[in-house]
Amino acid sequence: KAKYNNDLYKTVNLPGVAVGLAWTYVGGDILFIESSLSDGKGELHLTGNLGNVMKESATTALTYLKSNAEKYKIDPSLFQKKNLHIHVPEGATPKDGPSAGITMMTSIASALLGRKVKPYLAMTGEITLRGQVLPVGGIKEKILAAKRAGLKEIIVCAQNSKDVSEVEAGFIKGLKFHYVNKMEEVLQIALGL
Amino acid sequence: KAKYNNDLYKTVNLPGVAVGLAWTYVGGDILFIESSLSDGKGELHLTGNLGNVMKESATTALTYLKSNAEKYKIDPSLFQKKNLHIHVPEGATPKDGPSAGITMMTSIASALLGRKVKPYLAMTGEITLRGQVLPVGGIKEKILAAKRAGLKEIIVCAQNSKDVSEVEAGFIKGLKFHYVNKMEEVLQIALGL
Amino acid sequence: KAKYNNDLYKTVNLPGVAVGLAWTYVGGDILFIESSLSDGKGELHLTGNLGNVMKESATTALTYLKSNAEKYKIDPSLFQKKNLHIHVPEGATPKDGPSAGITMMTSIASALLGRKVKPYLAMTGEITLRGQVLPVGGIKEKILAAKRAGLKEIIVCAQNSKDVSEVEAGFIKGLKFHYVNKMEEVLQIALGL
Amino acid sequence: KAKYNNDLYKTVNLPGVAVGLAWTYVGGDILFIESSLSDGKGELHLTGNLGNVMKESATTALTYLKSNAEKYKIDPSLFQKKNLHIHVPEGATPKDGPSAGITMMTSIASALLGRKVKPYLAMTGEITLRGQVLPVGGIKEKILAAKRAGLKEIIVCAQNSKDVSEVEAGFIKGLKFHYVNKMEEVLQIALGL
Amino acid sequence: KAKYNNDLYKTVNLPGVAVGLAWTYVGGDILFIESSLSDGKGELHLTGNLGNVMKESATTALTYLKSNAEKYKIDPSLFQKKNLHIHVPEGATPKDGPSAGITMMTSIASALLGRKVKPYLAMTGEITLRGQVLPVGGIKEKILAAKRAGLKEIIVCAQNSKDVSEVEAGFIKGLKFHYVNKMEEVLQIALGL
Amino acid sequence: KAKYNNDLYKTVNLPGVAVGLAWTYVGGDILFIESSLSDGKGELHLTGNLGNVMKESATTALTYLKSNAEKYKIDPSLFQKKNLHIHVPEGATPKDGPSAGITMMTSIASALLGRKVKPYLAMTGEITLRGQVLPVGGIKEKILAAKRAGLKEIIVCAQNSKDVSEVEAGFIKGLKFHYVNKMEEVLQIALGL
């Protein structure tokens, strides 16, 4: 049932696309977040059947990148002359919650910089406006979904390390974990910033 | 009960009109998507008793075409100086879901390019912001509706090929299937791009 | 109970007014649609206790006329420098559905051209964005209401001709029917375009 | 319980104020409609706990007066450089329905022309966008409320004359009735236009 | 339980603050209304957990003061170049109804004129757009709350005088009542205009 | 379970971040409020799953700081040329009520002045538009949460002093309390203004 494979991966490998991990009532799943710029006036468009908390993650991510544009070498004029559209595929499935925060910010940064996200990397974590990464739930189910999909590296909040350690080692053999506290660590791993 | 015949077809054959396939509680049906440009300031109008997910498909399709205007030789000034109206007839019937995505994008591209969609062609599939085509449900019922309506070719996601193979061969004799993974394949088949 | 008579008719006979046919739970009824232009910036105002589907009919009609302004010799600058207000009297009665589509478009075209609708003419039918006329329900009840009100000609979709033929001939003696497939036929009959 | 007396009347007698008649579950009542202009950009503000149908009456009245400004010698620049606020006192009481239409239009015209409404005059009737006056319900209860409040003249739709004739003569002795079909008759009686 | 005392009063005594009287299911209470100007474009902001009718009181008060700016020597340019924020403290308590109308108008006028409201003065009454003061309910409970809070003067509508006379004299000894019919009387008492 | 420790604190210690105290159905908790400026046109963005009353606290705080910019040496041009985003982390938890008012204002002032909030300081209290601090509920639970989190000073309304005195002394040993009546005292303590 996993839809992520090397062939699919190739079509994923564009600037603006990042892979998150979701926890639904049927278990864990991978989640693509797509960001795209087009000529405009700085509008933000959010699609993919997203709930309010998930939409707030996107606006929080965008403000953080605006406020820290210089630090990440993002051209600040992009925020004025481009529209940003963030889409999460599989529109039939309602999605919500704060745990896609770091994936959204990575996707946006990737689009703004025109730089691809590291391949075979997934992530999950809430963000704050000052760039902290907060722990989230469903770590075990999310990790298993990443494994099934053939992903190789996972970024989670340092405070989620104990949740990772509770997963039976055999299930996650070969997966590399990154434990982070700040958004700048995420962007360093995912985009080489 | 099929309303699509050669006479009707002639009135369909204008730039901006594409034929989709819907799956309702009474079975499959064909679905026209009409796109029309008029002088304006880049506004998007959506009518036809559409639910939120279907409206999001339209905005996702529009962003994709804006971001890929050069690739498809679409005049980028159209997005600024024209309004785009997308209508799905039979207003008494509520419509929703992501499966009209590729039909909407084809309809919009057809209107923007002033180029007619290939006749007797129908399609069904979800789109993503980076131009992927995703599989959808109700394939059997949709195919039978296309057959009843006298259509000759159908575009579906490659991942839906197994659903097609499960339909009894006699029912779909004479129908030609196109299996695609990317939006550029759809536009190539439908508009010759 | 019919409120339409020659005296009333005289006050109706202004550019912008067209007569539709409605089907309510108490039977058929006639329905006036009034369109009026005033100085403005191209805004559309809709009043008369209208549901969303009926409002969508109005925006669809307006887009069709904008896109086909040249064909119908409508001054395109009107869409920029005038506001259009469409009102359907008897505000205490909620109204909805797509069947007033061709009446709305006729009313708008009449206002834009400053040309009166043919007297004693009523109509009912859904419109599409490319100018097709689609069949609607309640034909028998609508015809009887038109007869009671003293109307003389009725425009319906060609696909509704079988519904007309099922009405007992004695009831509709003297009524002239126009069967149409396209909006241009409606405007030709109603406005002599 | 009647709140309308000569003393109150004096404070009423300003341009922009007209007296309507309402029909509530506790019987008839009089209803003041107040219109006021202030510097602005043509915005319309509606207050007084009004339902949607009553708000639509106000926008319909405003469009009629804009479209017929020349006929009634209304300075058309007022619609651009003034805001119009319409308030119906007694905010604790929800109000709705189309029957205040002619009162609203009279109130607006009075404010725009800076001309007082004829004293001791009340009115009730729905308006249409082309200036017709339509019949309304609750005539008996409304007339009795007007009588109790010391009003002397009442404008109703000609089609409501039979409702007036059904009220016992002794109850309405001394009241003068005006039966009208068009808004221009209302404005002639109320404002001497 | 009364929170209003001389110390609190001192912090109240700023331009823009007026004291109203509320009637809740636990009895009467005093209510502060705070108005504040800041640089802006004439926007109105309303906070304090206010219901729609109470918000309408504020817009009605503001229109009255705009329309009567000259009479009250209010600088009309303030309405264009300042934003007005009206706040009613104790945000945990929902508030609604028209009875704070005269308090809101007094608070706004006080802020616009930079002139403090008379100390130890409370008021309650609905306003109309032409400046009338209408009677309100809960007079007995409101008076007792004012007394408990140490207030010394109360403005009510003249039509509420009978409600005041029904309160036992001993309870309201020392309170001075002002009975008014028009907003100009309120502003004269409260602001010395 | 306390998430606030010296390590976490270090990431907190940026201008724009203030620590509040919340009272939830599972007891007291600490609450970070983050304010961030970015280039814009004076828009206010509020995220973190906030209810209407809490959002109103933010707009009230912002108006107070605009109106008192000179007093606090805030550059008034910031309100025109920057957008202000206020975020309250832990988006999965709905938050509401007025008690974060003084924390919100402190957070905004900290961001506008580019000055850090005093370390190890928490606060709770409603604000008014004229800068008063009002008492709030849940003091005992909030204090215990602050103690658990390692905080050292707490600002509360003077009227909450009796609530503090009711907490057993041993539980709050080492905590320093500030009792305030006005916002200027809060900003003096928190930001040294």
Ligand SMILES: [Ca+2]
């Ligand atoms: Ca999936």
Ligand SMILES: [Ca+2]
């Ligand atoms: Ca995620």
Ligand SMILES: [Ca+2]
């Ligand atoms: Ca169909």
Ligand SMILES: [Ca+2]
């Ligand atoms: Ca489809």
Ligand SMILES: [Ca+2]
């Ligand atoms: Ca009727």
Ligand SMILES: [Ca+2]
């Ligand atoms: Ca009709």
Ligand SMILES: [Ca+2]
């Ligand atoms: Ca009354």
Ligand SMILES: [Ca+2]
């Ligand atoms: Ca009335």
Ligand SMILES: [Ca+2]
């Ligand atoms: Ca209180």
Ligand SMILES: [Ca+2]
């Ligand atoms: Ca009050």
Ligand SMILES: [Ca+2]
């Ligand atoms: Ca917490």
Ligand SMILES: [Ca+2]
């Ligand atoms: Ca707090």
